[in-house]
Amino acid sequence: MKKIFYSVMTLAIVATMVACGIADSGNRAAQELSGAGATFPLPFYNVVFEQYAEVNGDAVAYGGIGSGGGVRNLRDKIVDFAGSDAFLSEKEMADMPEVIHIPTCMGAVVLAYNLDGVSELNLSGEVIADIFAGNIKVWNDERLVALNPGVELPAEAIIPVFRSDGSGTTFVFTDYLTKVSPMWSETFGVGKSVNFPAGQAAKGNPGVAGVIKQTKNSIGYVGSEYAFAQKIAYAKIQNLRGEIVEPTAASISAAASGEIPADTRCSITNSDASGAYPISTFTWMIIYKEQNYSDRSIDQAVATLDLLQYILSDEAQSITSEVHYAPLPEKAKEISMTNLKTVTYDGVAILQ
């Protein structure tokens, strides 16, 4: 009886070991990867990292500390990758060893509003710029009325709501306004923090959304993933082709259907593609091209690339719309796979 017990136990242990071996990718040991950065893709990353851990056995820890903080951590070489909603400027790239940008998913900035009895609202880029610049002060302004035929707009003051903290969402939003409005570009410009002249501010997407829900006649910009999940009323926006477009996974992906540069560092706001939602954006993971830094092992480097390849896979991309993002277009995935092949360890390409 005892003998049987032992043999069963041995069998169980062997089986477990075999199972672990299979869960391991290739012949390397499971790694612990760490990254930090943008909060915008956090809900997507949480799901993807969990699934990746099941598939590959590598654990990934990601700190949502903001794009700026993530890039700082990568510059200090204390993380394997940084998450960022804004691609690095030439100046930032010059400050650190060569990096590559890998887009991971797409999102958008939507204009959420709180207006009694108004269930559909159309806006154009210039009108949005004038609202946030404080030039359009009331809801029944003639330019708003012209965009919304048949809609009863109240004669109430508009209360713009914006972000009080530095944010990639603000960056994407102001990047769009800078493109569509010369007035905006001259007076306010683009940045993660911008001095909005009118209205009030709140911290984080939840903060802005909370203020809008609580404040009649307010309008503010919120990350699409947040607005979709929270079912807030948001506006349709006129794109470069003059089409009035609702933000959806399809219209956001459509914004990236144009040319994408080889390093994927491009703004896709105000896209001229048909059916494109004009305030769309990529979010990126940024890694060093030379992976041997801070005593990282080759296994860790391989694991980092495995993770990025997994994120670019159809399996991971299909998760995007479930968690209210949009999938990458084919072209962005192709370019990124090519870029991943240039990543080296001690000067030798890791992927063959």
Next chain:
Amino acid sequence: MNDKLYKVILFIAALIVPIVCGGVVYALVTDAYDAFEHFGFFKFLTSSEWSYTEGAEQYGALPFITGTLTTTLLALVFCIPFSLPVALFVGEYFKGTRIAAVLSTVTDLLAGIPSIIYGLWGFYTLRPIIMALNISPQGSGILTASLVLAIMIIPYAASLSAEFIKMVPNDLKEGAYSLGATRAEVIGKVVFPVAGSGIFSSYVLAIGRALGETMTVTMLIGNTNNIPDSITSTGNSMASIIANQFGEADGLRLSSLIAIGLVLFLITAAINMVGKIMIKRARIS
């Protein structure tokens, strides 16, 4: 032998506190140095520009110093009509009764509520009322933040004041009564003059509490970086600008935020010191 060991342990433990405090000041000063050097100490304090434009960054603390001082002063004004009666109720009129004990416990309870809960109440209850009354269209602002701050500092002002009112010697009060003074006259002519500096110091300490309040103010003040032009307009306090912006800040902006932290630290320390000195005086007299 054992006595000596205790002494050493005690000495080390006691020394750690001033070291930590000194370390905080040292870290604040070194990190704030960049901002003071770049903008100049007085220019930093008096400039109202807070602009992020890369290459032409301009950071000045004036809007936030104004925001902190206006919210604190308003909170003080709003709190007096509630805290002073409570103090008199507990310390004089119903001294030692059960109802006074209940009232003072309830007041102290206010001090134990975490500030985030005051913030939630302010955001979801008070703010809609302010909007419904048409006091301000957006609801948030200096006024809203001050009202909630006032409630938060009532217990600090009330319970300490009550203690000082209780301490007024009975001989004095009885003397006044024997001369035919009414209760109101006794309070106005005996209790307040005797307990005055003690009551004053309790309000000073309450101010110290209001100055640094972060969470509630951040949720209610509206978070705009300009000098508020009326009490219903939005603004930012020193604590709330730090809470809002430290996450994405680096370089000069981070240094400026830390400089604001240092200034807040100094103001709070000075106010607390004044309060402590006044208490000492009140006790001696």
